[in-house]
Amino acid sequence: TELVVAEYHRKIKEAFEVFDHEANNTVDVREIGTIIRSLGCCPSEGELHDLIAEVEEEEPTGYIRYEKFLPVMTEVLLERRYRPIPEDTLLRAFEVLDPSKRGFLTREELIKYMTEEGEPFSQEEMEEMLSAAVDPESNSIHYKDYIAMMVVD
Amino acid sequence: MGSGTSTQHHFAFQNAENAFRAAALIQRWYRRYMARLEMRRHCTWRIFQSIEYAGQQDQVKLHDFFSYLVDHFTPSSNHERDFLNRMFTEERFPQDAEMEKPSDYESIEVPDNYTGPHLSFPLLPDHATALVEAFRLKQQLHARYVLNLLHETRKHLVQLPNINRVSTRYSEEVTVCGDLHGQLDDLIFIFYKNGLPSPERAYVFNGDFVDRGKDSVEILMVLFAFMLVYPKEFHLNRGNHEDYMVNLRYGFTKEVMHKYKTHGKKILKILQDVFCWLPLATLVDEKVLILHGGVSDMTDLELLAKLDRHKIVSTLRRKTRKEKGKPAPKKAGAARPTPWFLPLRAGSGGAPRAGRSSSLPCGGPAAPDPARRARRSVDLALPGCPQQGGSAPSGAQGEPERAAPEADPEAREPPEPTREEWKQVVDILWSDPMAQDGCKANTVRGGGCYFGPNVTEQLLQKYNLQFLIRSHECKPEGYEFCHSRKVLTIFSASNYYEVGSNRGAYVKLGPALSPHIVQYQANKATHMLTMRQRISRVEESALRSLREKLFAHSSDLLGEFKKHDTDKTGFISLSDWAEAVESVLRLGLPWRMLRPQLVSSSTDSMLEYKSWLKDLAKEQRSRENIQSSLLETLYRNRSNLETIFRIIDSDHSGFISLDEFRQTWKLFSSHMNIDITDDCICDLARSIDFNKDGHIDINEFLEAFRLVEQSCPEGDASDCPQTTDPEDGDGSKPSTQ
Numbered sequence: 001t002e003l004v005v006a007e008y009h010r011k012i013k014e015a016f017e018v019f020d021h022e023a024n025n026t027v028d029v030r031e032i033g034t035i036i037r038s039l040g041c042c043p044s045e046g047e048l049h050d051l052i053a054e055v056e057e058e059e060p061t062g063y064i065r066y067e068k069f070l071p072v073m074t075e076v077l078l079e080r081r082y083r084p085i086p087e088d089t090l091l092r093a094f095e096v097l098d099p100s101k102r103g104f105l106t107r108e109e110l111i112k113y114m115t116e117e118g119e120p121f122s123q124e125e126m127e128e129m130l131s132a133a134v135d136p137e138s139n140s141i142h143y144k145d146y147i148a149m150m151v152v153d
Numbered sequence: 154m155g156s157g158t159s160t161q162h163h164f165a166f167q168n169a170e171n172a173f174r175a176a177a178l179i180q181r182w183y184r185r186y187m188a189r190l191e192m193r194r195h196c197t198w199r200i201f202q203s204i205e206y207a208g209q210q211d212q213v214k215l216h217d218f219f220s221y222l223v224d225h226f227t228p229s230s231n232h233e234r235d236f237l238n239r240m241f242t243e244e245r246f247p248q249d250a251e252m253e254k255p256s257d258y259e260s261i262e263v264p265d266n267y268t269g270p271h272l273s274f275p276l277l278p279d280h281a282t283a284l285v286e287a288f289r290l291k292q293q294l295h296a297r298y299v300l301n302l303l304h305e306t307r308k309h310l311v312q313l314p315n316i317n318r319v320s321t322r323y324s325e326e327v328t329v330c331g332d333l334h335g336q337l338d339d340l341i342f343i344f345y346k347n348g349l350p351s352p353e354r355a356y357v358f359n360g361d362f363v364d365r366g367k368d369s370v371e372i373l374m375v376l377f378a379f380m381l382v383y384p385k386e387f388h389l390n391r392g393n394h395e396d397y398m399v400n401l402r403y404g405f406t407k408e409v410m411h412k413y414k415t416h417g418k419k420i421l422k423i424l425q426d427v428f429c430w431l432p433l434a435t436l437v438d439e440k441v442l443i444l445h446g447g448v449s450d451m452t453d454l455e456l457l458a459k460l461d462r463h464k465i466v467s468t469l470r471r472k473t474r475k476e477k478g479k480p481a482p483k484k485a486g487a488a489r490p491t492p493w494f495l496p497l498r499a500g501s502g503g504a505p506r507a508g509r510s511s512s513l514p515c516g517g518p519a520a521p522d523p524a525r526r527a528r529r530s531v532d533l534a535l536p537g538c539p540q541q542g543g544s545a546p547s548g549a550q551g552e553p554e555r556a557a558p559e560a561d562p563e564a565r566e567p568p569e570p571t572r573e574e575w576k577q578v579v580d581i582l583w584s585d586p587m588a589q590d591g592c593k594a595n596t597v598r599g600g601g602c603y604f605g606p607n608v609t610e611q612l613l614q615k616y617n618l619q620f621l622i623r624s625h626e627c628k629p630e631g632y633e634f635c636h637s638r639k640v641l642t643i644f645s646a647s648n649y650y651e652v653g654s655n656r657g658a659y660v661k662l663g664p665a666l667s668p669h670i671v672q673y674q675a676n677k678a679t680h681m682l683t684m685r686q687r688i689s690r691v692e693e694s695a696l697r698s699l700r701e702k703l704f705a706h707s708s709d710l711l712g713e714f715k716k717h718d719t720d721k722t723g724f725i726s727l728s729d730w731a732e733a734v735e736s737v738l739r740l741g742l743p744w745r746m747l748r749p750q751l752v753s754s755s756t757d758s759m760l761e762y763k764s765w766l767k768d769l770a771k772e773q774r775s776r777e778n779i780q781s782s783l784l785e786t787l788y789r790n791r792s793n794l795e796t797i798f799r800i801i802d803s804d805h806s807g808f809i810s811l812d813e814f815r816q817t818w819k820l821f822s823s824h825m826n827i828d829i830t831d832d833c834i835c836d837l838a839r840s841i842d843f844n845k846d847g848h849i850d851i852n853e854f855l856e857a858f859r860l861v862e863q864s865c866p867e868g869d870a871s872d873c874p875q876t877t878d879p880e881d882g883d884g885s886k887p888s889t890q
Contacts, residue, residue, distance in 0.1 A: 007728050014743040018195050022588035037188035038746070044181045085182045096175035099168075118177030129183060150186055 001078075008077045009070065015039050016066055025066040029056070032064055039073065041082035045119040051076070087147060094143035104140040194688050196746050198629060200695040201650040203740040204702065258300035261416065272298040272378075274305055281378040282349060288371045289341055296416035299374065303423045306377040309384060310430035315462050316454070317388045317435045321664040324355035324386050327437055330659045331359050331624030331643040332392065335366025335408070338675040339647055339657050340375060346673065347659065350379045350387050357435045359624045359643065360392020360445035360582070364403035366646065370412055373424075391431035391462075392445040392624070393582040393600075397421065398467040402795075410807065429463045433581060440619040440666055447584030447623050447640075448612050449602045450592040457577050464570040468579045468600065585626060586640050606636040613639060619666060631658025631672050647674045651694040696750050702738065703751070704769045709737045714762040724759040727752070808848040 015035045019027040027035065032055070033048050043051065055068045076082065097113055098105055105113075107130065114121045114129065121129070132149075133141045263271070270287035272280055272294075284294070294302075319327055328347055333340055350356045358376055363369035380387045393399060400406045409424075410417040434444040434457065442454075570578075583601025587593075590605040609621060620639045627649045633642045647657030653674075661669045703710065713736060717729040725733070730752065731744040744751075752760060753768075798809055 010728065010731070011745050014745050015192070018192065018199065018743055018746065024588065033184070034188040034191045037185045038192035042181055042185045044177060045184070084185065085178060090178065090182055093175040093178040096171050097179075113172065113176045114180065117173050118175075118180045121180060125183070125187070128187070 005074060005078070008074050011039060012070055012073050012077075013066075016069060020066070026063040027066075027069075029060070029062055029064050032069075036073070036076070036082075039077065040084065041076060042084040043082040047082060087151075090147055091144065094147070098143070103144065104138070104142045106140050107134055110134075110141050190688055192746065193692055196743055197688070197692045197695040198654075199742055200699050200740075200747075201654065202627075203742060204698055205650075257419075258297050258304065261295075261297035261300070263295050263297050267295055269293055269295055270298070272302060274301065276302075276305075276378055276381045278351075278382050281375070281382045284378050285341065285344060285349075285375055288337060288368070288375065293412060294371070294374055296413050296420065299370070299413070299420055300416065300423065302374060302377055302381075303420070303427055305381055307423065307427050307430055309381055310427065310432070311463075313430075313432050314458065315433045315460065316458050317390075317432050318439070319355055319357065319386075319388060319435060319437045321438055321662065321666070323352075325353050325663065327355045327357060327662045328659055329357045329359060329443055329622050329643060329662065331645040331657075332361035332627070332649075333358070333366070333372055334361055334394070334646045334649065335363055335369035335372060335405070336646045336649075336675070337366070337368035337371050339645055339673075340372055342657075342673055342675045343645065343659055347661075347671065350383050352383065352386055355386040355388070357388045357390065357437075357443055359435075359443055359622070360390045361394045361624060362389075362392070363405040364394045364400060365649075366404075367408065369405045369408055388435050389431055390435055390443060390445055391428065391433055391582065393468055395428040395431055396467045396469065397425040397428065398469045425466070429466055431462075433457060433462055433578065437662055438664075438666060439617070441622060441662060442616070442618050442620075443622045444581045445623060446580070446582045446601055446625045447586055447604050448608060448621070449580040449584055449604055450608045450611065451576070452580055452612060453577060454616055456574070457581070460570065460574045460577070462578070465575060465578045468575075468582050583625075586623075586635050586642075588635070606639070609636045609639050620668075622660065622668075627655060628658075629655045631656040632660065632670050641668060643670075651691045653688075654691045654694075692750070696747075699742075699747075700751065700769060700772060702740075703734070704772070706737050707766050707770065710734065711762070711766060713737050718762070723763060724761055727755060727758050727760055730760050730762070808850055811847050811849060814849050 015038055016025075016027060019031040019035060021027075029052060032052055036043065036048065036051065051072070052064075055064050055072050057063075057065070057068075094105070095101065097109070110130070110133070111126060115123075115126055133146050135142060269292040270280075270284055272284070287294070321327060328343075330343060344350075348354050356379070362372050362376060366372075376387075376389060380389060394403065394405070397406070406421060409421055413420055434442060436442055579600050580602060583595060583598050584604055585595060585598070585601070586609070587603040587605055590607040592602050592604050592608050595601045595603050612618070613620065620641065622641045622643060624643055624645075626633075626642055626644065627646070628642055628644050631644055631647065634640070635642070641660065643658055643660050644655075645657045645659055647655060649655055656672045656674045658670050658672045661671065663669070710733065713733040714725055714730070717725045717733060727745075727748060731748065734744050735742070752765060755761075798814075
């Protein structure tokens with residue numbers, strides 16, 4: 001596992017450095033979510049906040065230091081925490097919101113669920129999701145197609 | 154069990170809970186997706202930047218190459234000696250003894266069938282507006298008007314101080330725009346959105362109007378026209394690209410010669426002068442300093458205000474236009490001359506003096522003897538200079554450096570700028586801000602410095618200023634504040650790297666001087682794309698460049714991979730791949746993040762590297778009969794090659810002779826220790842000489858190896874001016890001898 005840890009360290013360093021704009025081993029706390037998620041993890045907002053609390057300074061400065069981030073993130077990767085969601089689980093989630101099994105959600109329904117339930121979207125997030133998800137002709141979201149389209153390599 | 158209602162409640166509760174959980178799951182997944190897109194966007198940006206800045210270091214590598222030549226190459230014939238001399242003496246426009254006054258436009262006739270805009274002087278606001286409209290309709294301004302306009306522009310610029318002053322008492326608002334780099338669409342958009350220049354609407358354009366984009370000429374025409382029409386309200390600052398030597402490399406020279414085949418040379422000649430006369434900075438209300446690059450801890454505004462800015466012909470070289478130099482005599486310890494077009498190495502002590510004495514300051518009739526011709530340096534920016542008339546070229550030591558000064562400012566030969574003056578100007582045109590305190594040499598650019606917040610603070614306090622506006626660096630949002638909002642970078646060329654790569658911006662200052670930023674992206678198509686699509690497009694472009702770079706280093710990569718493959722299995726781990734690639738390319742990129750886009754298949758996280766390299770090669774369209782190492786070498790050095798070709802092509806005809814091509818290659822390949830036989834080169838040269846007339850069309854050559862980026866969406870490459878690829882290839886490796 002030494003090799004594994006070493007490789008994890010390199011990965012974490014790379015991801016961190018992308019956002020270390022001042023080249024002083026710190027990143028803005030608002031970018032931590034992006035970094036963690038691009039390392040393969042899929043935490044909820046709540047889980048993310050907990051994680052940030054772990055890596056923050058005693059007196060939060062708005063910046064996260066690499067020295068604090070590295071060990072915590074390594075643990076996360078070793079424990080395989082916050083695993084990504086498999087495609088079929090995602091599909092079932094959409095189906096829960098579509099109990100009559102039409103195969104789609106209307107624009108209004110999606111907006112309602114995404115902005116009122118779970119960990120609600122901001123307006124920006126909602127608009128961005130709609131721009132890609134909504135089929136302009138039917139004004140609805142065919143979620144099976146949508147999921148297939150949203151695969152990131 | 155339980156009553157119906159409680160079961161209903163139970164189900165309702167469960168359904169609500171399920172809906173909540175389902176929503177939460179979808180949101181979680183979506184946020185991860187967006188985060189990964191965001192990371193890719195950042196990585197793409199890093200790719201573009203690292204390739205762009207790596208290209209700027211090429212100037213230094215070119216210098217190395219020529220130093221090597223001087224040290225090691227022994228011309229074995231007069232022919233070869235001449236060839237070398239061509240590179241070491243400023244031998245431009247040798248036939249143009251008759252073409253004395255570049256402002257001689259009156260004799261140029263505008264044909265009756267010319268449908269473009271007409272200009273008459275003095276210019277009126279309507280003319281300037283009509284010019285914008287004409288260019289929007291893709292018309293071209295006739296060379297006569299171009300030259301006339303440039304002549305009037307120069308007359309105007311000569312009267313301006315080095316540091317212009319603007320007051321918001323007279324113009325209610327001042328709009329500051331950054332780099333445009335030949336992107337006319339952005340300029341038109343700015344005028345459309347913000348309004349045309351007027352006495353109430355002052356504008357400051359902060360340099361880098363030309364190079365890279367395809368409409369640099371048109372941008373200059375518009376900017377100069379408005380400057381003549383509203384001299385008090387319309388201001389231009391010089392950027393590091395307003396420099397004929399930089400233009401050789403980055404596309405402006407090419408654009409001019411392409412659009413103005415007959416009169417292009419004249420236009421370039423007068424432009425060289427016009428650029429030197431551009432002011433260096435603008436001050437708004439004595440409080441906001443606007444300049445192109447930045448400042449250094451030695452920046453002295455008083456000195457900058459006093460110096461003769463016209464002396465700074467090019468910030469790449471301290472010498473004036475009177476370039477003198479010849480290959481060093483083959484003696485150890487003799488001072489080594491530097492080719493006239495190359496930048497002086499930073500810190501390279503004294504300028505070489507060996508070659509100066511034996512050359513003449515002014516042009517004379519073309520000498521038949523090639524050796525004599527080689528040693529004469531033709532000063533073409535001073536057409537009014539008296540003829541020195543056939544002075545003996547050989548052994549003419551101690552030749553006086555300058556002719557008697559003339560009243561005509563065109564003929565006045567300015568003395569050289571002092572080292573201090575030159576450094577002051579280079580600093581303000583080339584520097585970049587950095588986050589850490591201090592001031593250090595800007596090794597990425599090869600000129601100017603990196604300046605920290607303390608340097609900014611020191612300067613602002615010394616001159617009682619509020620903040621600094623500069624440009625010079627592309628920013629994803631078109632602008633960026635730093636140094637506690639004391640420095641604002643403003644960049645006005647949207648989609649600079651690629652469609653969708655970045656926004657452009659301009660900043661408005663009212664009497665309160667608080668900056669109001671306006672952003673835009675001059676490409677309607679991008680607005681309709683989702684973020685994912687926008688990022689994909691830009692990313693694909695960046696990755697293409699990166700793959701090309703990887704290909705260009707195939708041999709080195711193979712060597713490095715083999716080192717990791719100790720058991721000779723043909724496989725290496727992905728981790729090893731990342732290490733190997735970085736050690737060869739040295740771009741400082743997050744290779745593990747980029748890996749999924751660069752390595753399409755791996756079994757058990759192991760990569761079969763030989764077939765990966767083969768796949769890379771397949772992607773590059775190439776001529777199959779050219780051996781791969783040669784191709785690699787071409788790719789790696791294409792921007793240097795192109796520059797060298799253009800220098801050799803001294804009359805800007807776009808053609809070099811077969812012989813010159815072969816010579817260039819021979820020298821190049823010996824420097825890089827590439828084993829390329831003479832036959833191979835000859836074959837290559839002959840195969841490129843498509844019409845068998847003994848000359849090679851540079852553009853055809855570069856195109857044959859896909860070395861020129863196609864900038865035109867429709868039509869074929871030969872119709873439109875090509876932009877020089879911003880992603881320059883890596884320079885040649887330093888000689889290991």
